[in-house]
Amino acid sequence: MDKRKVILLHAAVWLIFIIGNICRGYISDKFEGESLFNYAVIEFCYDIVAAICFYCSYFLVAPQLILKRKYALSLLLALLTFVLIVFARYALEFWFLKPVLHFDNYFGRIPKVNYYLPNVFYFYFPSYFVYGLMYFFAESWYKNNQKQQEMQKETLTAELAFLRSQVNPHFLFNTINDIYTLTYQKSEQAPEALLKLSVMLRYMLREGNEELMPLNREVEYLENVIALQRIAAKGEAYVNFVQEGYIGEQPVASLLFIAFVENAFKHGVLDDPEHPVSITLKADNNSVEMTVRNKKSNGLEDETGGIGLTNVRRRLDLIYPGKHELRIEDRDNFFTVVLSLKLN
Template sequence: MDKRKVILIHISVWLIFIIGGICRDYFPDKFAGESVFNYSVTQFGYTIVAAICFYGSYFWVAPQLILKRKYLVSFLLTVMLFALVVFARYALEFWFLKPVMNYDNYFDKIPTISYYLTNVFYYYFPGYFVYGLLYFFAESWYKNNQRQQEMQQESLAAELAFLRAQVNPHFLFNTINDIYTLTYQKSEQAPEALLKLSVMLRYMLREGNAALMPLNREVEYLENAIALQKIAAKGDAYINFDQEGYIGEQPVASLLFIAFVENAFKHGVSDDPDHPVQISLKADNNSIFINVYNKKSHGLEDTTGGIGLTNVRRRLELMYPGKHELSIEDRDNSFRVALNLQLN
């Protein structure tokens, strides 16, 4: 919390103490012989003594006792504070209230030192001294808890950044090789493919670094990936991408769905018109459902990468705890992954 706000809160609390004391003692005619101003000044003076006890406990004793656990130092500081409060109480009454305000709480008698010692011991210390310790303890606990939360958030952000950085480059590398081939062959599709790849790389390097992105931008990224796969396959790629519902500005984890699509391209069959790669996306303001199905390729396994779906699992655990259902159906001839994501 901002220090100025903390100071304002402290001042407000002490003012409430002063006003409460005035309302409790003056208006029931307990001090009818005094003016409101004089009694307010008197109440303010006694509040200063209470504040000395409170802040002495908070600034002097509590750090040594609670944080550093220096018990002897804490005891000596407590004795010093006790003496200071006794002196402040005496000075207030006989150096200010009586000569300046003409206020005498003892009817021209001077109480003994034992009275002040007893009064401070039984009134100020069980109250304001203990309050100072408790306030310091509560504040330390709050700051420590807040610091731990910040560290956890920083650790979470670092891990998510690391996971995003591991988005499988296999697809992009293959695409670059395909575009090189198209360029070498002077294909008319080369400029279009290069433009789509440029858009994808710009998204990954700039915008994709954000934790959340609008759903429509993620869908655009998927569409470009599918278009590049079809170009690379020279017309022999059969991929259906069905979209249903509202595809708009809903925030979603960036580069989350591409792992499902890349997995289908990498390990599946996309050149079989009877078994096309099926990608379906349904969305509304509160949820997103994506389903990716592909026929399995039983050719030579590609051992590169291999972290895509594991990456997605971890990101979902971090960003959508208790708000997602990930289903993976791995059969002999087919593979299906389905994700149901709750946004709110």
Template sequence: MSNSLFSYQGATPDALLFFKYLLIELGYALIFMSCFYGSYLFIAPQFFVRKKYFVGLVATVLCLGFIIALRYTLEYGFFLPVLGFDNYRGNIWPAKRYISNIVFYYFPGYFMYGMAYFFAENWYCNSRRHQELQKEKLATELAFLRSQVNPHFLFNTINDIYALTYQKSDMAPEALLKLSVMLRYMLREGNEDFMPLNREVEYLENAIALQRIGAKGQAYINFTQEGYIGEQPVASLLFIAFVENAFKHGVWNDPEHPVGIYLHADNLGVIFNVRNRKNNGLKDSTGGIGLSNVQRRLQLIYPDRHRLTVKDEAGFYEVNLILKQN
């Protein structure tokens, strides 16, 4: 700093001189910080958040007035009389030049820094808030969709078990145990977004077993599994909607045309297929709660990693789902 060198010309470098330099630098840093934080805390929010432009102009004028007063107080009330530092080499600037120097030299740079920092912080906070809201919305929507996966199947199963109990059938305890396992899975483990594939398969096997029990052995269902059925994660309670749809809208008591359920899994992904003969007395469509929900869940959880195709033929209905690994 040439001016400071002029003010301290001939002074012996020592701890006292170092301390004076330190105080001077801190004083000017205080001025710069006042420009920055005045812009960041008081001016930018008025213009760009609250949209109070008049208040923003007033805040700008007040900030400028404070910085002018602060600089004048530091330079003429502390630096010169206490530290012997003369920033103007014995000259006294007129008020017009003094103010214009602050307005056009000190203020603009740090004013823009404060504005830029406000914009960056505001954008970052809004972006994080938006992401958190999206995650919260997604979690809420998934929980809602999952809660509606298979109420019809459960209600029908409870009625079947009641009938078995009323008839004092030996199959009633087994059916009740399987239903208990399924409910435990739905209410506890099924609340997770993803579950191991083998647990989902076990859930399907129990659902099929309950369907057979309720049909008194007249349900013809072929469940074929191929590949590795292990711990690979899949969306919880995803496949049951397709199976429930086949039970609800299809013919499952025809031995010549059994309900066909096929699952193949490997390191590339999972293929799941359900084919059933259509019940002429019922309309088989994807408009039910279960299938509309599973389609929405696929869009949310596997946005670019799934393919769902539906074949609605004259006598048969078939759903084929492909899930790709990450």
């Protein structure tokens, strides 16, 4: 909250407080025989003393006591505040209220100092002075809590940006080499492959930097990856990509699903038409489920602890805490990953 709003808030609270005191006191006839105008001025003057006590506590004593822990200085400032309140009380009563409004709260007498000291000590300090300390403490706690939340958010944002940036260079380098080969051979597929790679890179470097993206854009990105893989394999990459349900504008974490697809391409068998790489995406407005299944290459175990899947696990923990389930099945010949997300 900016300073202007804080000032307006304080002014509104004090205004309500003063009006409440005026109405309550006037109805109870606290100062007998005074007109409403005179009573409002009298009550306003006494509330000024209360405000002085509150803000001296808030601006002078509380920072030294609560933040800096300078107890001796805090005690000295509290004593100065006490003296100031005694003087303000006396000045308003005998330099303004009595000569201007002819209001005499002491029936012609002038109280001695020993009257003001306990009066201020027992009335103003246990209330308004303590309120100033409490308000400063609550405000400091709130600001520190907000600052910590902002720092945590910035840290998480930086970590997510770093995790998104960990794109598998193996796929990109191989794709570029494959496109170079197609270009050298003057293949008709070269322009199409180059266009798809351009679209992919634009998405990764620009739009993919967003934390959340529409599901249909993520699917389009996966389709381009699969198409490039087929082009690189000269039509011998067998991949079934099945989409079920509603694939629309549902927001999902950007570049989240690609790690599973790249893992299947890198460690799976692509040229077996009887056991193609199977990618199934089921979605509705509230959930998304992705299943990727591939036959293992040369009977070797998949790398389940690679940087790609490790990063995915970390991003899931940060973006979907308590709203995701990641199941990995590592069988003798097949490797399966099932990811379920709750979007709401």
